[in-house]
Each structure stands twice: as structure tokens, then as C-alpha cells.
Amino acid sequence: MPEAKEGDTVKVHYTGKLGDGTVFDTSADREPLEFTVGAGSVIPGFELAVIGLQPGESRETTIDADNAYGQRNGDLVTEVKREQLPQDLQVSVGQQLQVGMANGQNAIVLVTDVSDASITIDANHPLAGQDLTFSIELVEIL
DSSP states (O other), X not given: OOOOOTTOEEEEEEEEEOTTSXXXXXXXTSOOEEEXXXXXXXXXXXXXXXXXXXXXXXXXXXXXXXXXXXXXXXXXXXXXXXXXXXXXXXOOTTOEEEEEOTTSOEEEEEEEEEOSSEEEEEOSOTTTTOOEEEXXXXXXXX
């Protein structure tokens, strides 16, 4: 039976958990995730975990932060003065905002602090700095 290797397009079911066991994502109630191994469309550790699996096989693996969403980067936490924001913008801690970047692209940031004078935004991925555990089942090699 064939094993998944770099360059293969595969379909997998997965459940991702944080270190405390909290499920942060799963494909259990939807179609399997389809991706090409080695194309960089999923985190590196996830791709590596699929290599060598045969259809119908499962694996549980813990992926360190460096091979997941990376370490938290303090440079991505910024304080923005209120006068730099639209006057009618109401923000609260935990709110996500879309901001324009210098390169013309948009990024999603999380509001982490709000005061009368400024707000603090964090552009780190929400899972940055965390080791992640995945249960992965290879459904099919296309």
C-alpha cells in the first residue's frame, strides 16, 4: 500500500489540541483537509507528521511552536494612539481588527489593551508560542 510522501496530494482528518487538552480545531464534522505535502500550505510539523502514513492509518504527534506557528514576536505588539484611529471606531479587549500593512496587504490583529489615550494590538498568530498536539488520520492519497 502506498505511503504519503512529499509532493502527494492527501486528504486527512485531524483534531488539534493545546497543551491543556483544549481542542482548537477539528475536521471531524466536515470534509477532510486536502493539501499537497511539501507545498507549505499547512504548518511544517503537520506536513512531516503525514509523511509515511498509509490510507486508513492514524498518528498522534506533538508539534513544537517552532514547527507550528512560531514563537511570539514582541515586535508584533504595538500601541496605537487614539488620534491615529477613526473617531467613530469603538474597540474592546479581545476584538479583532483588520489593518492595512505597508506592503498593501491586510492583517488581522487582536486588541489586547484599551485606554483613553491608546489601544494595544497584537499581530501574532493566536497559536504562536504554543506546542500543539494533533491526531491525524490519512483518509486518501490522491
